[in-house]
Amino acid sequence: MGSGAAYGSSEPDAAQADEMFADAWAEMLRPEIQRKLSIWSNAGMLSGGVMGYILGNIPGAIGGALLGYKLGAIRDAKGKAVSEVFLRLNSQQRMEILRELAAKVFNAMN
Template sequence: MASTFPDYYAFLHISQTATTEEIRTAYKKESLRTHPDRLTNATPEEKRAATERFQAVADAYYVLSDTTRRREYDSLYSTRNRRETEPDVSSSANFFAQFANMFGGSTAGATPPGRPDADNVFGDVFEELLRPEVQRHGPWWSWTGGVCGAGIGFIVANVPGLMVGAYAGNRLGAIRDAKGKSVAAVFGELGGNERAQILKALAMKVLGTAL
């Protein structure tokens, strides 16, 4: 029978005395290793298993990175025997179904009944590293603005107008890129191969090796 209580310390491969910074570092490593978007040629079953693992790692970080949530989790953890806290990823969903209310229910960026959104957790933690990679691979509004501005400028003033219009449109588009969407949202809109390339670049920065 699958465990009904997840061992979040085992999910992140850390000790129960880990510091907040150690928890954050562990999450970065495990989320990159388990991110389903790096499996470009995976079968549906492999993709599903990776997605479950990626979500469970996000759950572990969500609980352990917050002092109050960690204290409440630890109080439950201490009452379980070793057999009940095996690192079975399916136990994480059961945990949130049973105990989400002790975290105050749904929170910003979470999906009912309080379980965090794995993509948003990933985007928040990796924002500083992810933003330049996302902008390099997918400056959607900058390109769109540039093309539209160039077209209007050419109609108004031929080639000189095209150049001025392209620049103005590009700058307006860049503002839209910066303020219109979160890094996680833009990352999710990229193609599968582009996401895999970004994850590989992040792995080199965080792990020192490509996935």
């Protein structure tokens, strides 16, 4: 008389439903989740780490690697130089980025 016995195996469970629709979801989301080569993010991380080490030893290397990775990821995603992407932003967006960057630099100095 249990509810599981009443329905038996004629109703699909959640795992079967996931399997049934997995292919449809995968096809619809393929452009969104398709992994791109991360050539520039890896190159940025390496070069940023080296420059950071030259400027500030181990802490500088860590900060430089993180910054280089982020900048390289922008290049990977947009296919353009970071400066080109920055210059294509509207003036309000550029001001906000520069304001946040200046705040981080000044906070790091204290």
